[in-house]
Amino acid sequence: MQTILVPTDFTAVGEYAIEHAVMYSQILKKEITILHIIKKDVEYKEAEDKIRALAEQINKTHSIIVHTIIREGSIFSTIGEVANELESELVIMGTHGVHGIQKITGSWALKVTVTSKAPVIIVQEPPKRASVERLVFPVDFKKENKEKIGWACFIAKHYNAKIFILKSNYKDKGILKGILSNMIFTERYFKSRQVVYDISVSEPNRDFAEQTLEFATKVDADLILIMTTKAINYADYIFGASEQNIIANEAKIPVMCVNPRPTWVGSFSATGN
Numbered sequence: 293m294q295t296i297l298v299p300t301d302f303t304a305v306g307e308y309a310i311e312h313a314v315m316y317s318q319i320l321k322k323e324i325t326i327l328h329i330i331k332k333d334v335e336y337k338e339a340e341d342k343i344r345a346l347a348e349q350i351n352k353t354h355s356i357i358v359h360t361i362i363r364e365g366s367i368f369s370t371i372g373e374v375a376n377e378l379e380s381e382l383v384i385m386g387t388h389g390v391h392g393i394q395k396i397t398g399s400w401a402l403k404v405t406v407t408s409k410a411p412v413i414i415v416q417e418p419p420k421r422a423s424v425e426r427l428v429f430p431v432d433f434k435k436e437n438k439e440k441i442g443w444a445c446f447i448a449k450h451y452n453a454k455i456f457i458l459k460s461n462y463k464d465k466g467i468l469k470g471i472l473s474n475m476i477f478t479e480r481y482f483k484s485r486q487v488v489y490d491i492s493v494s495e496p497n498r499d500f501a502e503q504t505l506e507f508a509t510k511v512d513a514d515l516i517l518i519m520t521t522k523a524i525n526y527a528d529y530i531f532g533a534s535e536q537n538i539i540a541n542e543a544k545i546p547v548m549c550v551n552p553r554p555t556w557v558g559s560f561s562a563t564g565n
Contacts, residue, residue: 372407
């Protein structure tokens with residue numbers, strides 16, 4: 293079963309994540325699995341009543357098959373574990389601005405995303421449109437950039453979305469070579485699949501993550517597609533990998549995080565694998 297996994301804490305952002313999951317489910321024809329994580333067994337009965345009522349409401353309103361899971365554990369490991377067990381198509385979760393076992397802040401959301409083999413979409417608000425129409429696709433020098441191309445094409449085809457490429461602009465010749473290689477590959481891939489795209493170039497000597505957010509706001513993006521850092525360490529969680537700034541963006545644009553695979557073999561299935 294390739295399902296869309298939605299962790300929820302029964303708060304507003306959990307509801308926002310479900311709204312996004314419904315939108316993706318209706319297009320991709322996938323079922324939804326709602327996950328609630330508890331700290332101890334005594335919380336189970338209350339959680340069961342809430343999650344059952346939520347599933348019934350979604351099914352009644354949208355005619356979508358909804359499964360439920362209650363699992364004891366930690367959000368930082370259990371979400372990824374369940375996503376991998378189910379071989380989920382996507383994970384969609386909301387972020388909070390406060391701390392707590394069920395409340396994922398933007399700065400810690402990255403720790404959750406790197407445990408899942410499936411892409412994770414981080415949301416802060418309900419969908420602003422009924423579909424994904426505008427997708428921002430930043431391109432830098434890292435070779436892992438190629439891994440997110442399949443997902444960009446997949447979304448563009450299913451939602452008839454336009455891709456807005458933001459090309460990084462570095463003066464260093466070595467970095468510039470990597471950017472050029474990624475751009476050539478990206479354009480060939482999109483052209484071969486008749487994907488509509490537009491290219492803009494970032495300003496030199498400015499933070500690329502910051503410019504990505506400015507660009508996404510400018511084009512009124514529905515989604516930003518990024519790769520997560522290949523090796524995340526404790527310092528990244530404290531001081532912030534560049535992805536964290538994008539995930540917790542003030543414009544509250546949803547962000548799709550794709551984790552790099554151990555090796556990239558140059559081919560994708562319809563689902564981005």
